[in-house]
Amino acid sequence: MFPVFASFAEATGAFWDPLGAGRAAMSYWRDACERSVLYLDVMRQRGNQYLEHMEQTKPNVLGFDTEVLMDGRQLPNPVNYELMRIIPPAGIDIDESMRPFVVVDPRAGHGPGIGGFKPDSEIGVALRAGHPCYFIGFLPFPVPGQTVEDVVEAEVEFLKHVIERHPETVEKPMVVGNCQAGWQLMMAAALEPACFGPILIAGAPLSYWAGERGKAPMRYSGGLLGGSWVTALAGDLGHGHFDGAWLVQNFEKLNPANTLWTKQYRLYANVDTEAQRYLQFERWWGGHVVLNAEEIQYIVDNLFIGNRLSTAQLMTRDGRRIDLRNVRSPIVVFCSKGDDITPPPQALGWVEDLYDSVDDIIANEQTIVYCVHDTTGHLGIFVSGSVSRKEHAEFTANMDYIDILPPGLYETQVTEKPASAANPDLVDGDYLLEFSPRNLDDIDGIVRNLPEDERRFATVARISDINLGLYRRYWQPWLQAVMTPEAARWIRRMHPIRLGYKLLSDRNPLTVPLPVMAEGIRANRHAVEAGNPFRVAEGMLSDQIERSLEGYREVRDSLSERLFMQIYGQPWLQIMAGLGASEARVLPNPGAQPEHRRFISQRKQEVHASIERGNSHHAVMRALIFVLGGAPTTDERNFQSLKATRAEVEPNIDLTSFKALVRDQFFILKHDSHAALEALPVLLAGESAEAIDGHFAHIEQVVSARGTLDEKSQSRLMLVRKLFDKAKPQAKEEKGTSGSGGSAEPKALQETAPESRAAEQGEPTAAATQSERQAEPPTASKETAKPEHRTPSQRRKKRRTPPSGSSSS
Template structure:
């Protein structure tokens, strides 16, 4: 019975034993003091690292060797950006003919290099896949007069340079834009779509009014500050420069538990193992840069407050409209539910803003693929090693498939091969699957759009214009007259975030004993584990502090949201800024405009005329797209087999030709499926039966790549077989008639040859009969004429049926003709 009683934990005995409890207290006290010394020494190293980093001319945290290919400061409109070629590490070889990868770094307050921060970053994944890689970074200070348009034009020039360096590559560069770089790349692609290959935007906000209530409070910031006048004030205080530390401070305020406690306690609790990771991250997080006042004002006014990018309202200084519908490259949107800086609605809301439905996307020839991660944070989208090894690796491996994916809206998921029944058919550890989605489904599952919220944000935009005008009229002249360049630099240096680094460095005399004490502690370290009751109590208290800060954050965010909705939802305020009329359009939707509708109608008319144009390749592609369109998902396995089949059937065809074929046949099927399928026998009308049967075998081979077909897909495939069978029935009788005609012509030719031979024999016999002997006296008795005739004619040339003098031994008849195969 005693054996059934629970055994108390060891901590209980230490509490009952006063000497044991005293030892636990002493061990914990000694460990806590040692950890405190080591923690302060790590903070000292962080300060030294920060000072060393900001004093560099071109600071970045890029984890790969690189060489500058093009300097943006030499362009006609200079910018502080540069194009660098990544030098592959030892043991990694790249193929110059492969598609180049270009990673554009975000310039949102931090220093450059985050896209190639780790070996498992976006650059590392592309290098291991054999692609030549380039990196677009920036310098700490902008060029005088630099604008957002200048940066966009510079990025276009950089891409042209990359294309020139790879003349043997038949594919355009894939461009990766992280965070702020994402919307810059989309702007550039809408202006010059011909220089872009597939585009991956990770954690990039494009629709700034979008969001789900109760989440992402950062979208309310503009309304709570009264608009963009505070941005202008910050730039004026910086003598025309905007301090990036202000943006970093805004990011840190989003999660006070992590900023003020979790991040630092994690280092303190695991200082023996966490120091290196912490210092590596702080090297980038603390590398604050400066933005031009004109740049940041353009961003806040037109994007964050005005939301003009996702509604095609931006116009360049030379009159070009920035319309994201002009992008012709496939766009992959990668976002996360755990991202509080760019939540999924802000990353994907532009799709709903620009298009009235999937048919509009298809008519525009655009392919949009989105992937929503479950939990990773904003930085984890393009920094986390686990994300790079999974999502980014699959995007890179399947980029050719994404490039030929038919136009439309797709959701992609990454599944582990071990979790699937058809694991033997999967080449890698993960499989990237694509599922066609509708805008209505996207709105229901991700966007959660509300029309009344649009009216509130439109009110904020009007209030912002009013407040900005008042500031520029009454306040700005006084600020600019007071601030000098020296005063602006002093204010930047005194920013609390910067002081936190500088005060804990070797430049502070109080930190002189820290390295000596830290070395002494490391030589005789006495750590304790969780079995110590006070260490367990410490972790419990840490958890309570973190949860308390999270609770305060939730209360703060709810209060901000409630205040925003109440203030800017007032009908009186909306009427005062000119938004009270029901007929006023608060949010422009380009997809519903008449000229866009006319464009769609013209495009459809063009496709209707091409339903029956083409041959066997068009018939094959149309059939495969139709059959796979009945499956709930598709993946790269079908694409690989289909492309291999096309290469076998049509050697020398390029990926661009293949992409054009796929997209055109998809358009035709989407426009009129019944007419497109009915035209398949006509497309096969001029082909040989063997070619038709071979094409059908290739289709079967492609469909078998994904394993067993579903019932719906099998029915579609049976329909295709019937259509190919109909084509064979049309072709084979014609082939038989052609064979019979050829056989008849051959027999007639042989008969004509026999008649000619008979005529020649007759002539020879007649010549022999009329021939006279020149010396008849010497000749013997006259012989019968028939014998002389016979002797004069070779036996092989005389036939019994001819009736000539060949009675004695007829020539053998020709062997009977073998029947010909039809």
């Protein structure tokens, strides 16, 4: 306690006199009474706002006017979703020829509208950039019988309608999915990839077992409750409906300090300035919606507990596999270390679950970009004004750049534009978007999942199926027989969160004097100064309460994790659940399947056959990718320079064909960079010396856009110069008159791809027949021979020892 008194004395000047202390006490007492009345009046307004919001047929918190284009209730499989066009505010001009921008709202217990909650939101950023914007929202109550698959199909129909509205736009819509909408969008994109442009999933969980010990306590909930039978019970108590307030309550339990104290004390301490912000947020946070019992059961069984989305185990009712490797659009994963609802491991673990290596990602023609914020919380990812002005603004401004990135895995960082940045006119706004190539070891460093933990979660999944079967066999028939719609509505109304809003509203007769008292206080407010010693003591007491609740949370989470690890780490329980003692990996690895390896082999054959096909366009793009591939990072300036000169150098190539050209040449370089470079003179055959010099000048302009080249990129550029010179007509004539039977391979060319040549050892030669390649057993492929082609379990062997201080079985 002595440090507390010392801090108090220091803050108050350390001198006391009876008269001064009395005046300070009276001033504080009057201010505290006034703040208490004003606080209660704000809570009364919150309750009235909640009741008004819940009585609306189509409530949402969108900050923009909208026009309904499609009603999901009119679809063949009706759902409670709508497609709306955002009507731009006055002063904002929309270019209908630009790529459409679609935001899908999360349906995770709260009402719709969070994506357009503020002017500095995802929609606001896109509108200011001139994009036509659309919003996919939902109604409070589901259509009877609607399923998750119905919602996915409805979203596809909505996107098709958006595409039809913009026939002059060759680019597909950029689609943003926040939280729950993120994994739902990924399901839709896996089934109908042709409808999607770049996909931004913000704070969206896709890998539900992933996580680092000591963090992400929500992933243990299913196991500690015995599985999804509790979800079925809640659905039966709701007479076929699941109250979203239960989901909101789970979110609030993650941070008891904020829920029980900090949020409310912040309002009380700053009630003169905080009221409007608090009411605006509570309008969305308290807008609880309802899901069908079938929907939430599907989500809990297949995603939260089963983890089947990230391992390609989900099947639609018509037999289609939901495989995220089918997504052909660039995927931008935006997550944050400060997010306790969707931590980075759960946002990125699916990459490790699906792929053996970055080569596997490239062979599937996928571009995956991830951005990890350092501090913002879950809601801040898509609500915070600072995040929207920085990260979301850069993603929106550079979506064409993201769309043209070659297949692979990248990490992106948004940094302030340096005052001394080269070519600052090529940077859009005050921030610079940079991309750095990454591999699966970088993802593994974020996910940090352990094989023994996978076995625990797999045990939970099987125990959950057993308990759910028992519940459905012995308890569910009785409960469904006695529950009525009226009883279900009464249970929803009595939910503690809902009661908290209703009890402090005008429906409570005790609140009648509050508005009159609050009005009088606001007219003659006596706010105490910040240096008042009692006000300082109040803040110190609040800090102590907050720290105590934080301590409680840490102890609770630690005990929960330890209990989970002890129970589900028992070998006998794992064996009883059907997990063999010798199974190294309990999750199927789609990338290790024989048919997938045959696909990779066939893809390589196709790429190899196209090395010498093409013209100068292919040569220029191949050279550009080669030179930029020598740099550790690339940024938007390279793309802006390329886009600015494309119309002059390549006027007959539209943007869609241009993006396909980039991807094809990247594949060729990745497959055999040595042969790809040797083929440059062949692609330039027939070009004049002046044309070849013009092509090289174009390459120099693009690669130097971000500033001075490093030594490696400079040497690559010089090699390209030599190869382009070799293609000039006079060079060929000199070669013909020299009498040499062949040309010596340039020394620089020998140094470019030693790894590529090593990788080719043991591979069939170019003269090998296709039947010989197909007859080659999958185990002889270089994926299994190269050390970087490791399964996730192999990559995690170095993590088998838990971090110090973590619990284990």
